[in-house]
Amino acid sequence: MASGLTAAFLNNRRSLMWSLMRIVRDPQIAEDLTQETYVRASQAMVSGPVEHIEAFLYQTARNLALDHQRRNRMRKGVEHFDATEAEMANIAADQPTQEAVVIHRERLRAFEDALSQLPARAQQVWRLSRVEKWPYPKIAAHLGISPNTVFNDVKLALAHCQQALDRLDRG
Secondary structure: OHHHHHHHHHHHHHHHHHHHHHHHOOHHHHHHHHHHHHHHHHHHHHHOOOOOHHHHHHHHHHHHHHHHHHHHHHHHHHOOOOOOHHHHHOOOOOOOOHHHHHHHHHHHHHHHHHHHOOOHHHHHHHHHHHHOOOOHHHHHHHHOOOHHHHHHHHHHHHHHHHHHHHHHHHO
8 A cells, every 4th residue: 555655646746746835835845745745644544544545645735734834823923033133143152152161161270279279178078068969967977077167167168269269360
Protein backbone atom coordinates (compact mmCIF):
# COMPACT_ATOMS: atom_id res chain seq x y z
CA MET A 1 0.00 0.00 0.00
CA ALA A 2 2.97 2.32 0.64
CA SER A 3 4.01 2.02 -3.00
CA GLY A 4 0.47 3.14 -3.97
CA LEU A 5 0.87 6.18 -1.75
CA THR A 6 4.29 6.96 -3.16
CA ALA A 7 3.04 6.66 -6.74
CA ALA A 8 -0.01 8.83 -6.02
CA PHE A 9 2.14 11.39 -4.26
CA LEU A 10 4.72 11.57 -7.05
CA ASN A 11 1.99 11.84 -9.72
CA ASN A 12 0.25 14.68 -7.82
CA ARG A 13 3.19 16.38 -6.18
CA ARG A 14 3.28 19.43 -8.44
CA SER A 15 -0.50 19.88 -8.23
CA LEU A 16 -0.40 19.50 -4.43
CA MET A 17 2.30 22.14 -4.23
CA TRP A 18 0.30 24.60 -6.34
CA SER A 19 -2.77 23.98 -4.20
CA LEU A 20 -0.72 24.77 -1.15
CA MET A 21 0.80 27.85 -2.82
CA ARG A 22 -2.68 29.30 -3.30
CA ILE A 23 -3.22 29.09 0.45
CA VAL A 24 0.17 29.94 1.98
CA ARG A 25 1.59 32.12 -0.83
CA ASP A 26 5.20 31.13 -0.09
CA PRO A 27 7.04 28.58 -2.27
CA GLN A 28 9.32 27.36 0.52
CA ILE A 29 6.46 26.82 2.94
CA ALA A 30 4.42 25.14 0.20
CA GLU A 31 7.35 22.79 -0.49
CA ASP A 32 7.70 21.97 3.21
CA LEU A 33 3.97 21.34 3.56
CA THR A 34 4.01 19.13 0.45
CA GLN A 35 6.66 16.95 2.07
CA GLU A 36 4.76 16.97 5.36
CA THR A 37 1.67 15.83 3.47
CA TYR A 38 3.47 12.69 2.34
CA VAL A 39 4.78 12.01 5.86
CA ARG A 40 1.36 12.46 7.46
CA ALA A 41 -0.35 10.34 4.82
CA SER A 42 2.14 7.50 5.24
CA GLN A 43 1.70 7.65 9.03
CA ALA A 44 -2.09 7.51 8.62
CA MET A 45 -1.86 4.51 6.31
CA VAL A 46 -0.02 2.53 8.98
CA SER A 47 -3.23 2.43 11.03
CA GLY A 48 -5.34 1.24 8.12
CA PRO A 49 -5.92 1.40 4.36
CA VAL A 50 -7.12 4.58 2.66
CA GLU A 51 -9.71 4.16 -0.09
CA HIS A 52 -9.09 7.30 -2.13
CA ILE A 53 -5.39 8.07 -1.77
CA GLU A 54 -5.36 11.16 -4.00
CA ALA A 55 -8.31 12.78 -2.26
CA PHE A 56 -6.69 11.94 1.08
CA LEU A 57 -3.44 13.61 -0.02
CA TYR A 58 -5.24 16.79 -1.12
CA GLN A 59 -7.29 16.95 2.10
CA THR A 60 -4.21 16.37 4.24
CA ALA A 61 -2.32 19.11 2.36
CA ARG A 62 -5.22 21.54 2.74
CA ASN A 63 -5.50 20.83 6.47
CA LEU A 64 -1.76 21.36 6.94
CA ALA A 65 -1.90 24.67 5.06
CA LEU A 66 -4.87 25.89 7.08
CA ASP A 67 -3.14 24.89 10.32
CA HIS A 68 -0.06 26.79 9.17
CA GLN A 69 -2.16 29.90 8.43
CA ARG A 70 -3.91 29.63 11.81
CA ARG A 71 -0.57 29.40 13.66
CA ASN A 72 0.73 32.44 11.76
CA ARG A 73 -2.34 34.50 12.67
CA MET A 74 -1.92 33.57 16.32
CA ARG A 75 1.79 34.41 16.22
CA LYS A 76 1.14 37.81 14.68
CA GLY A 77 -1.19 38.61 17.56
CA VAL A 78 1.59 37.90 20.04
CA GLU A 79 4.86 38.70 18.26
CA HIS A 80 5.78 42.21 17.17
CA PHE A 81 8.49 42.76 14.59
CA ASP A 82 8.29 46.53 14.46
CA ALA A 83 11.70 47.16 16.00
CA THR A 84 14.10 49.33 14.03
CA GLU A 85 17.56 48.11 13.03
CA ALA A 86 19.11 50.41 15.64
CA GLU A 87 16.90 48.92 18.34
CA MET A 88 17.79 45.41 17.22
CA ALA A 89 21.50 46.28 17.37
CA ASN A 90 21.07 47.43 20.99
CA ILE A 91 19.61 44.15 22.25
CA ALA A 92 21.99 42.64 24.74
CA ALA A 93 23.71 39.44 23.74
CA ASP A 94 23.09 36.42 25.90
CA GLN A 95 26.85 35.85 26.05
CA PRO A 96 29.28 38.08 27.96
CA THR A 97 31.66 40.26 25.97
CA GLN A 98 35.34 39.36 25.73
CA GLU A 99 36.09 42.28 28.01
CA ALA A 100 33.66 41.02 30.65
CA VAL A 101 35.20 37.53 30.47
CA VAL A 102 38.68 38.98 31.03
CA ILE A 103 37.47 41.13 33.94
CA HIS A 104 35.71 38.17 35.59
CA ARG A 105 38.81 36.01 35.20
CA GLU A 106 40.98 38.73 36.78
CA ARG A 107 38.53 39.07 39.68
CA LEU A 108 38.45 35.30 40.16
CA ARG A 109 42.25 35.16 40.17
CA ALA A 110 42.42 38.00 42.73
CA PHE A 111 39.81 36.25 44.87
CA GLU A 112 41.69 32.93 44.74
CA ASP A 113 44.97 34.69 45.59
CA ALA A 114 43.36 36.43 48.56
CA LEU A 115 41.83 33.16 49.74
CA SER A 116 45.20 31.41 49.51
CA GLN A 117 46.75 34.05 51.81
CA LEU A 118 44.38 33.14 54.66
CA PRO A 119 45.31 30.69 57.42
CA ALA A 120 44.56 27.06 56.52
CA ARG A 121 41.65 26.76 58.97
CA ALA A 122 39.97 29.92 57.64
CA GLN A 123 40.33 28.58 54.09
CA GLN A 124 38.81 25.27 55.11
CA VAL A 125 35.96 26.94 57.00
CA TRP A 126 35.21 29.19 54.02
CA ARG A 127 35.22 26.23 51.61
CA LEU A 128 32.92 24.13 53.82
CA SER A 129 30.57 27.07 54.40
CA ARG A 130 30.42 28.67 50.95
CA VAL A 131 31.24 25.83 48.55
CA GLU A 132 29.98 22.75 50.38
CA LYS A 133 27.09 24.70 51.98
CA TRP A 134 27.62 23.17 55.41
CA PRO A 135 25.90 24.91 58.34
CA TYR A 136 28.14 26.49 60.97
CA PRO A 137 27.35 23.89 63.70
CA LYS A 138 28.34 21.03 61.36
CA ILE A 139 31.62 22.79 60.45
CA ALA A 140 32.32 23.45 64.13
CA ALA A 141 31.75 19.79 65.03
CA HIS A 142 33.81 18.60 62.08
CA LEU A 143 36.79 20.82 62.90
CA GLY A 144 36.44 20.67 66.70
CA ILE A 145 35.96 24.42 67.08
CA SER A 146 33.08 26.56 68.33
CA PRO A 147 30.36 27.85 65.97
CA ASN A 148 31.45 31.37 66.97
CA THR A 149 34.95 30.60 65.67
CA VAL A 150 33.43 29.34 62.43
CA PHE A 151 31.49 32.60 62.13
CA ASN A 152 34.63 34.67 62.77
CA ASP A 153 36.69 32.67 60.23
CA VAL A 154 34.03 33.11 57.53
CA LYS A 155 33.80 36.81 58.36
CA LEU A 156 37.60 37.12 58.17
CA ALA A 157 37.74 35.29 54.82
CA LEU A 158 34.95 37.34 53.25
CA ALA A 159 36.43 40.64 54.47
CA HIS A 160 39.91 39.73 53.25
CA CYS A 161 38.66 38.65 49.80
CA GLN A 162 36.41 41.71 49.49
CA GLN A 163 39.37 43.99 50.24
CA ALA A 164 41.39 42.26 47.50
CA LEU A 165 38.58 42.77 44.99
CA ASP A 166 38.18 46.40 46.06
CA ARG A 167 41.91 46.98 45.47
CA LEU A 168 41.59 45.43 42.01
CA ASP A 169 38.59 47.61 41.15
CA ARG A 170 40.36 50.80 42.29
CA GLY A 171 43.66 50.06 40.61
